[in-house]
Amino acid sequence: MIRLEQISHVYQLGKKGGERTVPVLRGINLQVNAGEIVTLVGRSGSGKSTLLHAACGFIRPTGGRVIIDGQDTTKFSEGDWANFRRSRIGVVFQSFQLIPSMTAYENAELPLVLDGVGEMERRERTLQLFERFGLTDYAQHYPGELSGGQQQRVGIARALALRPSIVFADEPTGSLDSENERQFLTTLQQLNVEEQITFLIITHDEHVASIGHRTVRMEDGLLTETINGRQSQGSSAIDSEVTV
Numbered sequence: 614m615i616r617l618e619q620i621s622h623v624y625q626l627g628k629k630g631g632e633r634t635v636p637v638l639r640g641i642n643l644q645v646n647a648g649e650i651v652t653l654v655g656r657s658g659s660g661k662s663t664l665l666h667a668a669c670g671f672i673r674p675t676g677g678r679v680i681i682d683g684q685d686t687t688k689f690s691e692g693d694w695a696n697f698r699r700s701r702i703g704v705v706f707q708s709f710q711l712i713p714s715m716t717a718y719e720n721a722e723l724p725l726v727l728d729g730v731g732e733m734e735r736r737e738r739t740l741q742l743f744e745r746f747g748l749t750d751y752a753q754h755y756p757g758e759l760s761g762g763q764q765q766r767v768g769i770a771r772a773l774a775l776r777p778s779i780v781f782a783d784e785p786t787g788s789l790d791s792e793n794e795r796q797f798l799t800t801l802q803q804l805n806v807e808e809q810i811t812f813l814i815i816t817h818d819e820h821v822a823s824i825g826h827r828t829v830r831m832e833d834g835l836l837t838e839t840i841n842g843r844q845s846q847g848s849s850a851i852d853s854e855v856t857v
């Protein structure tokens with residue numbers, strides 16, 4: 614479960630980091646229950662990525678607390694965050710962020726290498742993910758030799774390699790055509806139902822937003838909520854709360 618409590622964030626601009634301040638988040642409260650898919654929408658510049666980055670520890674919010682699976686991350690060092698992310702969080706980006714000089718297989722396997730997983734197990738897990746995502750024939754291709762949809766699937770295979778219980782995704786279908794988007798959303802819903810993975814997904818696309826059990830909208834640094842009417846496997850959407 615992800616619990617964001619009174620999250621605020623102010624960026625400091627200027628050479629010395631303080632010549633101008635940009636307040637972006639103004640006391641956000643959001644709970645995402647285990648096994649839920651929550652989609653986050655809002656106009657460009659409203660602070661969605663900033664909130665996601667705070668939730669997964671890429672930035673330290675100016676105020677508030679991020680509590681994940683009962684652990685208050687407020688006092689985490691960067692090293693603590695990195696270990697914590699490795700053990701339970703996967704992140705998927707719009708731009709895929711694959712390493713161009715590594716094959717699809719090497720890209721997806723990388724988190725396992727960094728985590729010290731043995732070669733046999735790395736191979737088994739990576740090939741299983743490639744089979745699941747229809748990538749088996751493309752394992753030895755470099756990112757530049759793959760379509761956008763294939764690259765996105767390598768990105769999600771990499772995000773899932775360490776078997777996270779939570780996946781954060783920032784515009785995951787932004788670079789996909791409608792067929793690849795449809796396939797990606799089906800996979801995501803399967804992972805949610807079969808493996809109870811919790812998702813928090815930023816999107817501009819109404820279709821993507823509609824796969825969430827709930828959609829929250831960011832406006833002026835605060836959230837409003839819509840219930841989409843699908844119940845999650847994990848727990849009732851009614852248990853979840855957004856305070857505006």
Ligand SMILES: Nc1ncnc2c1ncn2[C@@H]1O[C@H](COP(=O)(O)OP(=O)(O)OP(=O)(O)O)[C@@H](O)[C@H]1O
Pocket residue numbers: 624625626635637655656657658659660661662663664
């Ligand atoms: N590193 C930064 N330093 C200063 N200001 C920033 C920084 N990152 C983002 N901002 C500003 O914070 C505001 C929110 O940005 P953010 O990327 O969170 O919005 P968003 O809702 O994700 O936008 P989009 O939908 O266009 O991706 C914007 O005004 C942006 O210019």
